[in-house]
Amino acid sequence: MSYILEMRGIYKHFGEVLANDHVDLKVEAGTVHSIVGENGAGKTTLMCILYGLYKADSGQIFIDGKEVDINSPSDAIANGIGMIHQHFKLIPAMTVAENVMLGLEPRKGKIFLDLKQINQQTKELSDRYGLAVDPKALVGNISVGIKQRVEILKVLYHKANIMILDEPTALLTPQESEDLFRVINHLREDGKTILFISHKLKEIMQISDRITVMRDGKIVDTVEKRDTNEVKLARMMVGRDVFLKPAPAPKKVDGAVLKVEDVSAVNEFHRPVLTDVSFDVRSGEILGIAGIDGNGQTELVRALIGLQPITKGKITLKGKQMDHKPVKLIRDEGIGVVPEDRLMEGLVVDFNVQENLFLGLQRNKPFSDGKLISWKAVRKNADDLVKFFDIRTPNNEQKVNLLSGGNQQKIIVARELSHNPEMIIAAQPTRGLDIAATDFVHEQLIKQRDEGKAILLLSLSLDEILLLSTRIAVIYKGSIVAIVNKDETTAEDLGLMMLGGTYEHIPA
Ligand SMILES: Nc1ncnc2c1ncn2[C@@H]1O[C@H](COP(=O)(O)OP(=O)(O)O)[C@@H](O)[C@H]1O
Ligand SMILES: [Mg+2]
Numbered sequence: 253m254s255y256i257l258e259m260r261g262i263y264k265h266f267g268e269v270l271a272n273d274h275v276d277l278k279v280e281a282g283t284v285h286s287i288v289g290e291n292g293a294g295k296t297t298l299m300c301i302l303y304g305l306y307k308a309d310s311g312q313i314f315i316d317g318k319e320v321d322i323n324s325p326s327d328a329i330a331n332g333i334g335m336i337h338q339h340f341k342l343i344p345a346m347t348v349a350e351n352v353m354l355g356l357e358p359r360k361g362k363i364f365l366d367l368k369q370i371n372q373q374t375k376e377l378s379d380r381y382g383l384a385v386d387p388k389a390l391v392g393n394i395s396v397g398i399k400q401r402v403e404i405l406k407v408l409y410h411k412a413n414i415m416i417l418d419e420p421t422a423l424l425t426p427q428e429s430e431d432l433f434r435v436i437n438h439l440r441e442d443g444k445t446i447l448f449i450s451h452k453l454k455e456i457m458q459i460s461d462r463i464t465v466m467r468d469g470k471i472v473d474t475v476e477k478r479d480t481n482e483v484k485l486a487r488m489m490v491g492r493d494v495f496l497k498p499a500p501a502p503k504k505v506d507g508a509v510l511k512v513e514d515v516s517a518v519n520e521f522h523r524p525v526l527t528d529v530s531f532d533v534r535s536g537e538i539l540g541i542a543g544i545d546g547n548g549q550t551e552l553v554r555a556l557i558g559l560q561p562i563t564k565g566k567i568t569l570k571g572k573q574m575d576h577k578p579v580k581l582i583r584d585e586g587i588g589v590v591p592e593d594r595l596m597e598g599l600v601v602d603f604n605v606q607e608n609l610f611l612g613l614q615r616n617k618p619f620s621d622g623k624l625i626s627w628k629a630v631r632k633n634a635d636d637l638v639k640f641f642d643i644r645t646p647n648n649e650q651k652v653n654l655l656s657g658g659n660q661q662k663i664i665v666a667r668e669l670s671h672n673p674e675m676i677i678a679a680q681p682t683r684g685l686d687i688a689a690t691d692f693v694h695e696q697l698i699k700q701r702d703e704g705k706a707i708l709l710l711s712l713s714l715d716e717i718l719l720l721s722t723r724i725a726v727i728y729k730g731s732i733v734a735i736v737n738k739d740e741t742t743a744e745d746l747g748l749m750m751l752g753g754t755y756e757h758i759p760a
Contacts, residue, residue, distance in 0.1 A: 254317060256281035256445050257302075257414055262311035264297055271297040272308070273469040279414070284436060284446040286456045289466035290489055290686045291656055295449045298466075299416050302447075303335045304328040315414075334412030336403045336420060344392030349374040351391055352405045377408050382438045397428030404435065415439065418449040422684070425545065426712075433459050451489070451686050453482040454715070465489055490688050499538070499698045499720050508532035509675050509706035510556070515565030515575075517555055525551040526730045529565070533675065533706040538697065540721030540738075541710045544750050548730035549710050550592060553679050556708075557589055558582045569675060583612065588673035590664050592680045592710070594657075598664040601653035605645050606634035608652050609667050616671070637666040642692070658689030665696055676700055679710045694720060714743055714750075728752050 257279040264272040271294045279285045287295050300306040302313065304322040313320055315331050322328050325335070342351045353370045374387035383401045391402065400420060407415055417436075421429040436446055436459060450456055456463060463480065465472040465488040472488045510533040517526040526548050533539045543549055554560035556567060558579040567575040574582050583589070591597035599608050610619050610630055618629040634648040643662045645655055652660055661681070668676065678697060682690040697720060701707050711717050717724055718738065725735045726749040734749050 255279055255314070256316060258314040258317075259298070259302065260312045260314070262298060262301060262313075263309045264294075264301060264306065264311075265309055266297075270469050272301070272311075275311070275466075275469075275471055277464060277471070278474075279445060279447065280462070281413075281445050282440060282443050283461040284440055284448055284459055286448045286450065286460040286463045287466060288449075288451060288453065288456050288463060288485060288489060290451060290688060291658060293466040293489075294469040295466055296418055297469075299335065299418055299447065299449060302328065303333060303416060329410050329412070332411065332413040333416070334407030334410055334414070335416040335418070336400065336407060337418075340396075340399045340403060342391045342399055342402060344390070346391060347387065348385055348389050348391060348394070348402050348405075349387035351402055352377075352387075352409050354406075373409075374405060377405055381408065381435060381442065383435060395428070396423050397425070397431060400424070400432065401435065404439075412444075414445045414447065416447045416449070419451075420448070421450065421452065421455060429455065453485050453687075456485065457482060467491055486687055490691075498718065499694070499701075502536050502538075502722050503702045504704070505537045505722065506535035506704065508534050509570060510708065511566070511568045512556070513566040513568075515555060515562050515567060517551055517560055517562045519551070524730055525560075526555060526562070529727075529730070529732050531725050531732055531735060533708050535674070535704045535706050536701060537722035538701050538707040538709050538720050540717040540724045541708065541727055542714055542717045542724050542746050542750055543712075543727035545712050547727050547750075549679070549712075549727060551730070552727070553589070553592065553677055553710060556582075556677060557587060584616070586672075586674045588668035588671065588676045590661075590668055590676070590678040590681045592683075594660055594664055599652050599660060602651060604649045604651050605638065605643070605655075605663060606630055606648040608663050609634045609637050609648075609670075611667065613667075613671060633670070637663075637670060641666040657684045658686060661685055661689065661693065665693055669696065669700065674705055676705055676707045677710075678707065680712060681709070682716065683712075714746060717746075718743060726750055 255278045259275060259277040262272045262275040275298055289295050297306060301308045302322065304324045304327050307323065313322055320331050322331065349370045352374050371387040378385045378387070383405060385398060385401050385405060391399065420432060424432060439446060448459060457477065460477045462474060462476055463485065464474040465485060467489060512532065513530050515526055515529045516524065519525045529552065531539065541549060551560050555562050558577055562575055569585055569587065572585060574585065595601055600611060610633055613619055614625060619626055631648070638645065638648060641662045643666065644659050652663060681693050685693065697707055697709070709717065709720055721738050723735060723737055724741060724746065725732050726746060728750060
């Protein structure tokens with residue numbers, strides 16, 4: 253068997269961290285070869301070595317069986333390797349075609365770019381790979397999904413045969429991801445070799461021919477897609493069985509803790525964002541809100557915690573009126589919130605770990621006697637929570653913007669659960685987290701549920717809604733179009749309702 257790419261014995265240290273520990277990778281031409289692993293497994297390091305961004309301490313790289321020396325991206329490009337960057341390096345004030353050609357413009361005379369020619373060439377490449385990109389569009393005006401395709405065009409223009417995509421779907425919507433997969437299939441059919449990096453097992457199973465699993469800087473195994481499945485891959489990635497099973501049935505579901513009755517709201521342009529929304533969340537259950545992004549989920553959460561004014565209706569917590577009350581009072585009544593935007597609303601990123609772990613509670617006992625903050629209590633609280641929630645931080649005075657997304661989310665979850673609220677609102681609680689951290693957050697929510705808390709879960713992942721929810725409410729254009737028991741529905745039915753399709757038995 254001959255390989256278009258072989259990496260042999262790749263070894264790379266960063267200080268104390270062994271990022272790549274004798275990594276061997278063999279890649280066949282014309283395949284989609286995926287590399288999966290948890291955050292920190294060493295995937296990006298390996299790809300940066302291949303692309304000449306990092307220098308390995310030792311190891312060899314072979315292209316078509318010949319050893320090559322790659323010391324810079326231009327060496328990589330000369331060897332037919334291209335990398336699609338995660339953070340786009342495009343210039344917004346230039347057109348698509350100008351960006352694609354940047355650095356390699358065909359010139360007519362000496363000074364002027366031949367715009368007609370570069371537009372033409374960009375269009376040809378775009379058509380050939382089904383990228384559907386307009387060469388004349390300004391990059392500043394195009395969506396994230398299209399920007400990524402411009403990066404792909406750039407790499408194609410450099411005549412790459414091996415294309416590296418490192419977490420390419422991280423910033424994409426589900427629809428944009430589907431489009432990307434179509435493009436990847438096109439590229440493969442044309443003989444390109446794709447290195448696809450991700451920690452999302454579902455998409456790995458969808459797009460790959462062969463899969464290499466990394467853990468702690470080492471290769472665990474390389475397997476054929478047809479010989480594996482999500483559960484097996486997860487086990488290899490994490491090194492133990494992981495909780496990918498649905499939550500067990502709730503222990504005991506009791507009366508309503510939160511009641512939302514006929515709530516409506518409008519946005520700043522007086523357009524309705526919520527219309528006659530009614531539901532309740534009962535003690536001991538997880539009510540999942542399923543819906544496509546932008547159908548009122550954000551406004552709903554904001555209305556519940558007093559940040560979005562409502563024009564009509566009633567919100568009560570344990571029988572007490574909560575609408576038209578200040579945020580602080582609502583939270584003190586016993587609502588914990590894991591917000592959708594963890595960096596903007598969940599954390600103060602310039603504050604350290606222990607400060608973030610009591611944020612919003614600074615006027616409450618035991619952190620304050622009404623006048624002064626007890627730093628002793630703050631430190632003790634942080635020590636306890638860091639230990640209990642296994643928050644990985646060098647120390648409790650570390651600024652949170654230096655921690656990984658998973659650890660940031662653990663800080664929010666730890667803080668919000670620490671004051672023992674009876675109602676928990678979890679909005680996109682695992683977005684961007686790897687399996688181990690997702691598993692952890694899920695376990696905490698189920699544990700809280702079984703302690704009798706009422707939990708409202710908002711997630712754009714239908715899989716997550718189905719895994720955790722006791723009942724599921726579907727939100728569409730600001731209205732709840734159905735509330736169903738988890739056991740009496742399917743992903744297909746929910747998907748249809750999320751798109752505005754009708755359903756026979758919409759409960760009263
Ligand atoms: N430039 C760097 N400096 C120091 N440590 C790094 C650097 N890049 C990566 N690491 C460390 O190397 C390990 C592997 O990281 P990375 O290759 O980014 O993993 P992955 O892409 O699988 O999430 C991690 O522990 C990470 O913190
Ligand atoms: Mg990475």
